[in-house]
Amino acid sequence: MPGQAAAVQTAAREIFYREALNEALRQEMRRDPSVFLMGEGIAGRGGSYKVTVGLLDEFGTKRVMDTPIAEASFTGVGIGAAITGMRPVVEILFVDFTMLIMDQLVNQAAKYHFMSGGTRSVPMVLRTQGGVGNGLAAQHSQSLEALFYHIPGLKLVMPSTPYDAKGLLAGAIRCDFPVVFIEHKMLYMNKGYVPDKEYVIELGSGDIKRPGRDVTLIAWSNMIPRSLSAAQKLAGEGIDVEVVDPRTLVPLDKKLILESVRKTERVVIVQEAPRRGGVASDIASIVQEEAFDYLDAPIQICAGRNTPIPFNLNLESISIPQEEDIVQAVKNVFVS
Amino acid sequence: MPGQAAAVQTAAREIFYREALNEALRQEMRRDPSVFLMGEGIAGRGGSYKVTVGLLDEFGTKRVMDTPIAEASFTGVGIGAAITGMRPVVEILFVDFTMLIMDQLVNQAAKYHFMSGGTRSVPMVLRTQGGVGNGLAAQHSQSLEALFYHIPGLKLVMPSTPYDAKGLLAGAIRCDFPVVFIEHKMLYMNKGYVPDKEYVIELGSGDIKRPGRDVTLIAWSNMIPRSLSAAQKLAGEGIDVEVVDPRTLVPLDKKLILESVRKTERVVIVQEAPRRGGVASDIASIVQEEAFDYLDAPIQICAGRNTPIPFNLNLESISIPQEEDIVQAVKNVFVS
Amino acid sequence: MIDIKILKNLYKTMYTIRTFELQCIKLYRQGEIRGYFHPYLGEEAIAAGVCAALGGDDYITSTHRGHGHCIARGADLDRMTAELLGKKTGYCRGLGGSMHIADFTGGNLGANGIVGGGIAMGVGAGLSCKTQDQKGISVIFTSDGASNNGIFMESLNLAAIWKLPVLLVIENNQYAVSTPIEDSTAESDLYKRGIGIGVDSFQVDGNDVIAVYSKSLEAVKKCRNGQGPILMEAKTYRHGGHHVNDPGLYMPKDRLEYYKSRDPLILCREYLTETAQVKQDDLERIQQEVESEMDQAIEFAAKSPELTLDEFKKMTEVY
Amino acid sequence: MIDIKILKNLYKTMYTIRTFELQCIKLYRQGEIRGYFHPYLGEEAIAAGVCAALGGDDYITSTHRGHGHCIARGADLDRMTAELLGKKTGYCRGLGGSMHIADFTGGNLGANGIVGGGIAMGVGAGLSCKTQDQKGISVIFTSDGASNNGIFMESLNLAAIWKLPVLLVIENNQYAVSTPIEDSTAESDLYKRGIGIGVDSFQVDGNDVIAVYSKSLEAVKKCRNGQGPILMEAKTYRHGGHHVNDPGLYMPKDRLEYYKSRDPLILCREYLTETAQVKQDDLERIQQEVESEMDQAIEFAAKSPELTLDEFKKMTEVY
Ligand SMILES: Cc1ncc(C[n+]2csc(CCOP(=O)(O)OP(=O)(O)O)c2C)c(N)n1
Ligand SMILES: Cc1ncc(C[n+]2csc(CCOP(=O)(O)OP(=O)(O)O)c2C)c(N)n1
Ligand SMILES: [Mg+2]
Ligand SMILES: [Mg+2]
Numbered sequence A, B: 001m002p003g004q005a006a007a008v009q010t011a012a013r014e015i016f017y018r019e020a021l022n023e024a025l026r027q028e029m030r031r032d033p034s035v036f037l038m039g040e041g042i043a044g045r046g047g048s049y050k051v052t053v054g055l056l057d058e059f060g061t062k063r064v065m066d067t068p069i070a071e072a073s074f075t076g077v078g079i080g081a082a083i084t085g086m087r088p089v090v091e092i093l094f095v096d097f098t099m100l101i102m103d104q105l106v107n108q109a110a111k112y113h114f115m116s117g118g119t120r121s122v123p124m125v126l127r128t129q130g131g132v133g134n135g136l137a138a139q140h141s142q143s144l145e146a147l148f149y150h151i152p153g154l155k156l157v158m159p160s161t162p163y164d165a166k167g168l169l170a171g172a173i174r175c176d177f178p179v180v181f182i183e184h185k186m187l188y189m190n191k192g193y194v195p196d197k198e199y200v201i202e203l204g205s206g207d208i209k210r211p212g213r214d215v216t217l218i219a220w221s222n223m224i225p226r227s228l229s230a231a232q233k234l235a236g237e238g239i240d241v242e243v244v245d246p247r248t249l250v251p252l253d254k255k256l257i258l259e260s261v262r263k264t265e266r267v268v269i270v271q272e273a274p275r276r277g278g279v280a281s282d283i284a285s286i287v288q289e290e291a292f293d294y295l296d297a298p299i300q301i302c303a304g305r306n307t308p309i310p311f312n313l314n315l316e317s318i319s320i321p322q323e324e325d326i327v328q329a330v331k332n333v334f335v336s
Numbered sequence C, D: 001m002i003d004i005k006i007l008k009n010l011y012k013t014m015y016t017i018r019t020f021e022l023q024c025i026k027l028y029r030q031g032e033i034r035g036y037f038h039p040y041l042g043e044e045a046i047a048a049g050v051c052a053a054l055g056g057d058d059y060i061t062s063t064h065r066g067h068g069h070c071i072a073r074g075a076d077l078d079r080m081t082a083e084l085l086g087k088k089t090g091y092c093r094g095l096g097g098s099m100h101i102a103d104f105t106g107g108n109l110g111a112n113g114i115v116g117g118g119i120a121m122g123v124g125a126g127l128s129c130k131t132q133d134q135k136g137i138s139v140i141f142t143s144d145g146a147s148n149n150g151i152f153m154e155s156l157n158l159a160a161i162w163k164l165p166v167l168l169v170i171e172n173n174q175y176a177v178s179t180p181i182e183d184s185t186a187e188s189d190l191y192k193r194g195i196g197i198g199v200d201s202f203q204v205d206g207n208d209v210i211a212v213y214s215k216s217l218e219a220v221k222k223c224r225n226g227q228g229p230i231l232m233e234a235k236t237y238r239h240g241g242h243h244v245n246d247p248g249l250y251m252p253k254d255r256l257e258y259y260k261s262r263d264p265l266i267l268c269r270e271y272l273t274e275t276a277q278v279k280q281d282d283l284e285r286i287q288q289e290v291e292s293e294m295d296q297a298i299e300f301a302a303k304s305p306e307l308t309l310d311e312f313k314k315m316t317e318v319y
Helices: A002-008 A017-029 A053-057 A071-083 A093-115 A145-149 A162-174 A223-236 A255-263 A279-290 A313-318 A325-335 B001-007 B017-031 B056-057 B071-082 B095-100 B103-116 B143-148 B160-173 B223-236 B254-266 B279-290 B312-316 B323-335 C005-031 C044-053 C067-072 C077-084 C118-130 C150-161 C191-194 C209-224 C253-261 C265-275 C280-303 C309-316 D003-027 D046-051 D067-072 D077-084 D119-131 D150-161 D194-196 D209-224 D252-261 D262-273 D280-303 D310-314
Strands: A014-018 A037-039 A064-066 A089-092 A125-130 A155-156 A178-185 A192-195 A205-212 A215-218 A241-245 A248-250 A265-272 A300-302 B014-016 B033-039 B062-066 B087-092 B127-131 B154-155 B177-186 B189-192 B209-210 B213-219 B241-245 B249-250 B267-274 B300-304 C059-061 C137-141 C166-172 C200-205 C229-236 D058-060 D138-143 D164-171 D202-206 D231-237
Touching: A002 D252, A014 A017, A014 A162, A014 B267, A017 A037, A017 A053, A017 A162, A017 A192, A037 B154, A053 A064, A071 A089, A071 A093, A071 C118, A071 C150, A071 D150, A089 A093, A089 A279, A093 A145, A093 A155, A093 A241, A093 B095, A125 A162, A145 A178, A145 B143, A155 A162, A155 B312, A162 A192, A205 A223, A205 A255, A215 A223, A215 A255, A215 A325, A215 B323, A215 C200, A223 A241, A223 A265, A223 B209, A241 A248, A241 A255, A241 C150, A255 A279, A265 A279, A265 A325, A279 A300, A279 B249, A279 B279, A279 B300, A300 A325, A300 B279, A313 C280, A325 D150, B001 B213, B014 B017, B014 B160, B017 B033, B017 B160, B017 B189, B017 D067, B033 B071, B071 B087, B071 D119, B071 D150, B087 B095, B087 B143, B095 B127, B127 B160, B143 B154, B143 B177, B143 B249, B154 B160, B154 C150, B160 B177, B177 D202, B209 B223, B209 B254, B213 B223, B213 B323, B223 B241, B223 B267, B223 B323, B223 C067, B241 B254, B254 B279, B267 B279, B267 B323, B267 C191, B279 B300, B300 B323, B300 C150, C005 C044, C005 C059, C005 C067, C005 C077, C005 C209, C005 C265, C005 C280, C044 C067, C044 C137, C044 C166, C044 C209, C044 C229, C044 C265, C059 C118, C077 D058, C118 C137, C118 C150, C118 C166, C150 C166, C150 C191, C150 D150, C166 C209, C191 D194, C209 C229, C265 C280, C265 D194, D003 D046, D003 D067, D003 D077, D003 D209, D046 D138, D046 D202, D046 D209, D046 D231, D046 D262, D058 D119, D067 D077, D077 D280, D119 D138, D119 D150, D119 D164, D150 D164, D150 D194, D164 D209, D194 D202, D202 D209, D209 D231, D209 D262, D262 D280
Parallel strands: A037 A064, A037 A089, A089 A125, A125 A178, A155 A178, A215 A241, A215 A265, A265 A300, B033 B062, B033 B087, B087 B127, B127 B177, B154 B177, B213 B241, B213 B267, B267 B300, C059 C137, C137 C166, C166 C229, C200 C229, D058 D138, D138 D164, D164 D231, D202 D231
Antiparallel strands: A014 A192, A155 A248, A205 A241, B014 B189, B154 B249, B209 B241
8 A cells, every 4th residue: 555655654755746746747748658738837837836847848849738728628629639649638727717617528528438439538637726725715715526526437536645646647647537636735835755766556546544443534635634633633632533535536445435434433524625515425425325334423524614715814714624623523423 | 385285286277397487487577677588599489498488579689588609608698797787597408508607607606795795696597407318318418416516605496396496486586696497308398286376485495295204205306206106106015205305405405304304214315416426415414414313224325327328218217216216225225 | 623533422422411311310200219310401512522621530520410520421321320229339339329429430539419519629639630740630510609609719729829730610501509690690701700810711602512622622731731720611501490300490481492492412413414524324323322321221220239238337337 | 188187087097006006015025915916017007098988887897907997996995905905894805805806886896816707797797788778888807818718709799799888808918927929829919809700899009098098988989879899909018927926037028128118107197297288296296195095095904804703604604
């Protein structure tokens, strides 16, 4: 299990999440000449979060393409290129802007393999970035993974660490189906162990980010570091939390989740997105369906409020789970 | 409770679901001159499903407007008109095409009230139509309510009967917030009791479509008639099913649902949409959280497959819950 | 003067489309074909003329009214008919149907149920051609209705700035279902939209297959020489309603009559017999050939099995 | 010759925008303002010139670079500054911030974080004006970058077919973040896009407030007379990077220098003092007035409270 390996070697080479992504892109572009990148300001400027820095120099304008502000069409271009032999990695600056490409994603990319009777697929990665941070307000702070999660034909990846970011982006690029790959704006500057060498994490394998006996805490993306802090605090109070990071929401590593649940018999799911209709609800529905008899208490969902994200920083922070909310949610499963 | 009243009077005036919608539009347009309609082929032609027939004649071209195939922009026009004093009812022919207007819905309409600090709202109804029927294939058969359900700021209505269709559409038009109103293509030609007179069903009130003691079955839209048939069959086998129709998914009548669950202690949720990340999962997560101690068995979700909808009719029908699947799902909650 | 073999082929393609549509409409009326069916009747000259100018490496993307494009790219009528009947032997194993038919041997990336849904994809195929040094170009069939959707201008602009080998063909049949073009545009000459964003653009008579073919030859040549993209607007008219179940009563009788008098098959036949001196017999032989091919296709399709539930499950496991 | 009072007001508006931006950038650098901040520096003549041609019943929709439009529509600096500081007294009670600032008293339906996000909404406001016989027109401020997004052409086409009283203003500052217009268009004269769809369209020097104002007067008159929509492209250039944290190093020095030499405030001041014979003193008095207004605004904003959690919960219950 790569996560554990990573834990052992944390003393070794540490780089930023954004650098890990950059390494994955470089690795895959070197390996496979059909991989190319498209997006706004990703070439000369290296992207708004510096993920694509230096790639133009190495690979040239044919493989690192700046686009106009035309998200729907350049995503469609990616789809067409993917069908005809290329492996595009298309970047949408904010997950909020993916609302402009939903037709291309949902009606074209996700269904192409199916509608063509399995004849052709769309090996495209849609890289984007979401979540709350620093007062970017309602149209630049959303967590919209639930929308992609519901659409058959899309894969969905949300790495929480530099190690996972590199391996999963490589895995996404090698996947023969369209992958929505959502980074988190507050993770780009997180550091962690990342091997220099080439490696790939296959989509569908979750990771135990912290083993524990008392309660299973499921989270992803930026809720992982926050949950790990909460777990540490709770450890001081005698509660041993197991933190499970599915890493890819589609496919979902049900086996890993259910094994943990059967062991701890208590479940908390932490999600930055609004509570209503989020992925947390679906995971809860699966757990209660497949491990009903193991559950000692209702599954607690600790999630964002059902509101857009406010600009005001204090209100922004109360709109999504904070460390203390997670601590409280974990305690709740021991009360009832 | 209007549903029960309706049941009593079924012998009275019966009209089609599509006619009930037409009556609601007419009623509201007569009442309030700021109500107007926009959509493709809704004026002279009366709409693809004949919902707007005759309205052009009564209200003229200023209030019944045909549009080009420009879904994103005419939805945006509706938003702008709504902010500046009108009450647009915008029609998108198929819910599948709402993927073209997601930016307008999610980033503009849903957030406008919030972003403006509660100063202005967007009293717009987005009428559309979804679901499986008659081999329309993957891009004309989706059930996408889960996507709207997750977005704070949108209301979501899915009527299952002519009675509800009329009352809820009136309620949606009078609502001060953007409402996504999803009809079902297989319901338009269903008949049912509808009073001639003006009435309004407020958003947020569910309805017991069939009272029962043994198990709570939650469904909406076209899964209601199917579930009622299944319930009838099960009654013959001694299982008394209570069929709960939330009618509006946002706001959700939790009270009605939880009361029923506390009575029956067993829950089945039936959903036409794919299983993964559907609204059923969220309702399940709420029920297990708020009525955990009442549940005798895991909540059963009987839902569509996690695939796009196939063209072939036989495969189409196995892609979504059929009567026998519902019967089986109900029996399952008595097995475990 | 165009080679006589080519001329005959243009006619044959058009006659095949005509025959396919008429026969399949019969099957539709018999309840054998379900779902939406948008006939290409009256517009045959566009697909036939454009595709005759293409080579084997070229891609096309198609529309909801896509049977004509598919046939003009050389699709097998057996597999097309099987698809419309929802059979396993169909191009999409019966999962796609009329609105999603695709034929990769013909470089046809597929029909599309979303108006305008194939435009950006077609630009993407053009990108592949250019950056992978593939020999082909990409032809995008689209419609007057789609030209009012944002994706049209967005995509054409991308093709323009990247100088892609893309030929975008607007089949301007002057209607979007029942909405006439005058109600959906303030400037009904749609090729002018291309000019405004710096794209080489022109109009052609979409009922005249010779004109479409000649103009396409030039346009395709330019695309191959790196002078693309090019926008071609082909004006035409449907021979009936929007789909099989639409009587199209809103179409003014006189205009319909006018366009029927300019039926692309009639015009082509006139040209062939009068200008190109092709014998009536030759044409009749072609017609018979096509008809028997179509009869066989129907038989093939009718006899074909459907995808089984197990096969379906296996294929869709991956989602 | 334009009335002297109007001329002075044009200058005052521009100077207010300039002052507001410079002061708020200071606050941003001090960490008092968070989130994205896109200054309107260098583009003041457009908002000032266009809005001076408007009346009280008119609507505007704005962009992510929206402070200038808001001010030019007469917004209260107190409430604007409070909004940028996230305070309850702000136009959006601190929930919107720079990218969502709206001022309904000024008919300003709001800035927008989505490039192109306000265009269709603005057409909708135009529809209200027309069908409700309101007296106003709707002015849509948008950008070169947005003109490459589908919503631009879609929306303009709707305004055209419905003949709406809409003035669409492209603020062509020749960049979308770091991407120069030459890389995102094949035809960089953006007003030509309007011509292609039958819209009355023209270009104006966006640094010359007199030109913008004069052209706007004509355009607004046409809109009020039912001759809309109209597309106006105003060419300009940013005075710095895309947002406060972007040094804009990719902007060629000589071009930047050229445009700074044509700073709209300088050009206007020259015109005022030389052609219109306004005294230097008068201008200085205006500047002082503005500056003290701004100082007060900052004080007001700093002292203002934030929305409480309870108030927030109450307001958002409805979702
Ligand atoms: C995005 C979208 N909107 C609406 C429809 C419904 N629809 C199907 S065909 C059609 C009319 C299309 O007209 P046009 O684009 O001119 O093509 P034509 O049918 O004339 O070939 C419409 C509105 C659709 N399929 N996709
Ligand atoms: C749909 C969308 N895509 C991308 C962005 C990110 N973004 C914000 S401003 C900007 C550049 C805008 O350029 P332009 O439209 O010319 O306006 P300007 O900043 O020059 O005023 C970009 C790409 C966005 N906000 N919305
Ligand atoms: Mg048409
Ligand atoms: Mg710009």
